Amino acid sequence: MATKQRPSAVGKAADYLDQRTTIGVLVKELARKVFPDHWSFMLGEIALFSFVVLIASGFFLTMFFEPSMALVRFEGDYPPSMQGQLMSAAFSSTVDMSFEVRGGLLMRQIHHWSALIFIGSIVLHMFRIFFTGAFRKPREINWLVGLTMLILALAAGFTGYSLPDDVLSGNGLRIIDGVVKSIPVIGSYMSFLVFGSEFPGSHIIPRLFTLHIFVIPGILIALIALHLFLMVLQKHTQYPGGGRTDKNVVGYPALPVYVAKMTGNFFIIAGVLTLMGGTMAINNIWNYGPYDPAPVSAGTQPDWYILFVDGALRLMPGPGWEWVIGGYTLSMNILIPAVVVPGILFTILFAWPFLEARVTGDHREHHVLDRPRNRPVRTGIGVALFVAFLVCALAATNDIIATHFSLSIFAITWVLRVLLFVGPVFAFFVTKRVCLGLQRKDRELVLHGHESGRIVRFANGEYVEVHTPLDPQEVWLRTQHTSPRPLEIRPATDARGVRRQGYRSDRRWQRLSEFFYEDRVEPARPAELAAAHSHGEHDEIEARTPAAVGPGTAGQGTSGPRTAGPRTSGEGAAGPGEEPR
């Protein structure tokens, strides 16, 4: 080609690069790589792009922020109430950048809103991954990487929140100090480790600053790179649908569609975050004042992602939960909500892909996502965890609820205490039942078609609603999955009656597996559809005209006297989803 016509400037540059880097291979691999399309795949993208906005706005802020706890007298003109007040350089520089630097407040507010959206979109992204089973083989590693990033994002949020050294964040740090001190054996020393002296000391702000702008984002960037690399390497998952299998990927090419959509998406997210930063005030620290250990304001809440820990701290009853063992103090009233509760949550999340693979006995690669209804126990547990999270988060607003609705704060707390235990269990059973119900609905639709709303009256006076059969795409969507069965294990004794080793452990796993998959609904099969037809309702309705119907000839199916109603027939004793037990 190059010999025939003069190469363009881009062509020349590409050639120059390729001769030195073999980049052509990479371009060949990536340029037309196919990515599936779905709105829920954008949740992770929102997280990524808010992170970019965080880096950009954060860079702006570091130009003006002074990460020091040196005490200064406020010299600025505004706000006048602070004239001559003693405060840390961190607080005074934050006020200065809000009032004196053009666009400083805008950037602060963009940064704060972006942080809230960043963590929010990570959590929503994780919901999507969890409920669709995108963490299954081969993506377990990426699930772990993602969870680690969630923890780092929480750490980034908290360290950033504390930097302005205002009353609100200072009290937040004091709560952290109280929690750290409750850790057995090393707690007191951990407190010194964090603060460099007694609380609050003069080191914590510079330390948090280094973590916030260097350590945490540095690790985050490395993990984001790994996260995306694995995503590209393993190719994106896809929702079930016609032509979508575990062996292919159906979607649009990276170039030009995804490049354009992703770039557009970045600018839209940045635009929305800017709109929020420009129009919605957040964290007006000059109203709170610089940190002072004595004051505290009522009705304050942490940023949303800390609510659940704060709420757990509020729900835990105190009296009787501080144990003295051999003269040493063990504060279970703090350890349980602040360490054990998040510990349990993250342990479950980290272990989940491996646990589920074990109880499913599943070693295959999965690239087609689950519809949440097809995994009722997983979906139920996910919703239960979410409900527990919500109850805890709600508990962190119990004082606001009390003042806004004129309720007793003690009553609210007691209700939420009970709800924390009852709510998730209730949510689990309801969700599981709803999922199973939806699966039966899928079966029913496949076997009997959609209600058409067309009522036909036969000569004998019988009324029947005509059902329209599903098109093949919809049939496939509702039947493509497999419904896993509980594990089968080798019997406890062999042919000669010798007990084998490992049976007890196998049996425990089997029990867990039964919990997961005992209640199951098989997707409809072609044979069943044929059987449903041979029962007579559909074909006959389609075939006969009302005039031609003789009395008694209407479908004499096996389902008894109620032959006329296609909606109810086939759901009798032989209803295959409802295995008689």
Place this chain on the structure above:
Amino acid sequence: MSENQNNPADTSHEVTVTPEAGTAVGHPERFPDPGVPDHKHRLTDTDPRAAKRAERTVTILFVLSILGTVGSIVAYVMVPPDGTTSGVRLSTLLLGLCLAVSLLGIGIAGIHWAKSLMGDKEMVQERHPLATNEEDRAIAVQDLNEGLADSGVVGRRGVLKGAFFGALALFPLAIAVPLIGSVGGDWNVSKFKHTMWKNGTRLAIDPSGRPIKAADVTVGSVFHVIPETTEEFRSTHEWINEKSKAVVLMVRLNPEDLRTDQSPEGETWSHEGIVAYSKICTHVGCPVALYEQQTHHLLCPCHQSTFDIADSAKVVFGPANRRLPQLPITVDDEGYLVAQDDFAEPIGPSFWERLK
């Protein structure tokens, strides 16, 4: 709940389809995959005028973005924040709106372009199993073994191996020990147990530092109290650390309302109904600052631990386990309220060595 009715021995619930005469025979196990749905053309694919219109919309959006950028520079120059809250708000609002238009213009234009004008035919690509094929795996294993063999560590030279891994495992200590050793300051945990209150320290008003006369404390009034000290000391970091432990909330109750306080036998820690309690919550250390005069309850606004001031500040509700420590007070010769001593127990949240 149907799962309770399951027979645990029967773990696999086969769904059996009663074979109706002849119907179950000759049917496939599953419904067939119908393949990728047919491509539907968009209006812009079929109608050149619609395509032209979409092109115009995209162009207009890009121009809008340029206007937004220009606008933000104009706002930067023309509307500087004048140092008042409203001035700052106006500047922030204008800069924010213009920048948002500039960004959203590009974003919406890009998405519209991709959705209406770029190809929207779905493509299918094959996936390959992620595992390396057996042949390459064998080569990789062989390469690793050869590498190990070349290194000479395999099989022999146990001492060498031990020394190698030992050195690698230990060297971080040379960095970690000085770092961790210094990062905690003096590590003097016993500081948690003492505050700067001592016998004769006057109770002063926070933040002015003015000492309080017992006569000035009327029944029902609440005082936020710090130990009296010099103005100079109160502008240091040491002060903030000390204040974090020493802050006290003082209330005067009707002496008959004061049911109990924490004075041991033979001592009086209150003065004519005036009681002073540590303001640092025994839960996780927030200042306990909400006093309800009617019930004599003191509420921590952070986690709602509630203490009864009229009854030794014991816990009435919430996540705190211990009562607030009481500061023993009395009056000096000039009528000022003074501390008799430091708190009798460590203030604030619990810690492992608290009672040691």
